[in-house]
Amino acid sequence: MSQSKYSMIVVVGTTNRLIGGDTYSVDKISIHEKYDSTEIKNDVSVIKVSRDIKFNDVVQPIALPDEDTGAGVDLFLSGWGRLSYPGSLPVQLQMINLTSLSVKQCQNVYQNINPVFSSQICSLTKSGEGACHGDSGGPLVADSKVVGIVSWGMPCARGYPDVYTRVYSFLDWIKPKITLEETVQA
Numbered sequence: 001m002s003q004s005k006y007s008m009i010v011v012v013g014t015t016n017r018l019i020g021g022d023t024y025s026v027d028k029i030s031i032h033e034k035y036d037s038t039e040i041k042n043d044v045s046v047i048k049v050s051r052d053i054k055f056n057d058v059v060q061p062i063a064l065p066d067e068d069t070g071a072g073v074d075l076f077l078s079g080w081g082r083l084s085y086p087g088s089l090p091v092q093l094q095m096i097n098l099t100s101l102s103v104k105q106c107q108n109v110y111q112n113i114n115p116v117f118s119s120q121i122c123s124l125t126k127s128g129e130g131a132c133h134g135d136s137g138g139p140l141v142a143d144s145k146v147v148g149i150v151s152w153g154m155p156c157a158r159g160y161p162d163v164y165t166r167v168y169s170f171l172d173w174i175k176p177k178i179t180l181e182e183t184v185q186a
Contacts, residue, residue, distance in 0.1 A: 010049050013059045015093040017080045024049035030177050039115050043151045043165045046177045062146045068168045069147045071102035081135030085156040089134055098123040106161050119169035121148045122161040132156030140164045
């Protein structure tokens, strides 16, 4: 593995946080230039790894959405975030099925807490289930497409919606970054 100026690594091909998979160093992290950590807005980045990821039966690319995600859509979330807060990180990848809420429903819940934008997706399941610390940046999937990126919520799984960056809202920002990398490598 080549040296990287980033302390972060990308591991693919395992459901165990501690062992297995293939490791890639990070060459570049592109953070959205209008990212706002106060309002948690434009919470999206693209990571370039040091070498091409080898795809196989276990490791596959995921498609970007070709349409927006409305309310009532079946979603799938996976991650290694905490099982409770405070609490420990799981060794095995955790997965949960969710359903999207309308932005308006989410705004109503968070109206006196934090703004929710149309560039975000919300989901809510029963209390005790949902995203937690360590899930941030993870994929929210619908129909085998990454439609959201874990962004924020009320820690953790306390009956409030989880909030995700809406990938569809950032396609014009994401596509040139990944297309440029593909063109340079060709």
